[in-house]
Amino acid sequence: MIDTIVAPPEPSAPTRQRRARKGPVTYLVRLLVVAYLFLLVAWPVSLVVTHTFENGLDALRTLFEDPDIVHAMRLTVVAAVVATVINTVFGVSVSLLLVRTEFPGKRVLSALLDLPLAISPIVVGLALVLVYGGRGGWFGPTLESWGLQIIFSTPGIILATAFVALPLVIREVVPVLGEVGIEQEQAAQSLGANGWQTFWRITLPGIRWAIVYGVVLTLARSLGEFGAVKVVSGNILGETRTATLAVEESYLNFNQEGAYAIAFLLASVSVACIIVVSILRARAAGH
Template structure:
């Protein structure tokens, strides 16, 4: 009876008001501004024509193609690195007890609280070929970090580091170690336990973390702004392309590229939500 009364109470006018308030808040904060980007991407502006043809022409600009290729390259390396190290860190935090474990957990969350601009400055201090602690040494062997693709990868990997970890850790804690211990008791080694027991158990958390990492990597701006020269055909990622062209009053091109970035992220999240098992979606 108590549960029934609670459910009925949740269906009352207070719940309706809360739902409307949440919907309006999300509409004003997310849906409406994003829809305006879509609208501007196809709209004519000044001497620029509108429509699908003009939109595709803006995306076909060599500078835009270069920016997308660089962004995808950087995102690919950052996602691979954060997937591998994210799973390793998750296992370390959940399956082992050691001195400094809490410090490691705090360091994992650090990118969520530190401004990406600060991240970029920190990377410059560490890896700049002129003033960086390691940059000069790396430069002497012909490996440049800042103002090159490795710097972009480092910056992107830094800001997206926690996303895989924070998706996988709760699942590892929930499944426990019983199945893994049973497999070991039957003679399975560590590699077999990971591939046959642990990985299948965390696969959807890992997939979702990878998707979030990809979306975050594609949209990173602050950190890459610091570590990249940001010029056309020289370190200009898609987000820097949007910024530069908007600042140079080429708004149609900026909106077109911005729309693609939003669309990729939305589609990725929608696909993952759809393909996840129904019980996990609930």
């Protein structure tokens, strides 16, 4: 028996055009992009890693032996987790409001939600001080008379952290809600399901991956917040100093080894969040 040799199919016209377009300019652009990313991201981060482990694990070991640094990292984690929970609940609620309802001022509300990405975190911190500060703040004196201090305490740090990461869950969930549509929700309601049952059994499964992406990005953003937190926290050692503030203080006090170690931990969490998002996106695409 003579085997039949099947010739490979001819590439399509668009494929041939793309191959033809690859020339010196294409490779030059690729080289510039790689060089830009290397100089701006890869090289600086790699220097943090190499400086952290210059003396082995001594820097990390010393870091966890300092109670003030441990407190700063614990406070950062608490503020980031609480802010992420707040933004997740608020983000899903606002996303449903924007996609499922029509009301006057909808576009204005949607634009305002992007405000934390458009203004400086320092301005955010100052605005929170003007609203919740104990001296001259709109609500600060009243809240303090009730025994609740916002500025220069943990609640202020959580507020600032939640504010700067506010749009991330919303901007992940809104497009997915628009793609899912309302047909399945209407069918469930026609069969007797109430609003809560429809949300848990129909809406939430359809947007779960978008929520996960938003939560991971919000957590990464919250862990690295510096400007707004510096204004509202007061940077009190052992009380309101967060990990990002500890990096600045350690470096300015000529404790570069400690600054590198804290920065390495924060960068590691951010990189882990990016990896998690990439894996989840691939898994969601596979489904």
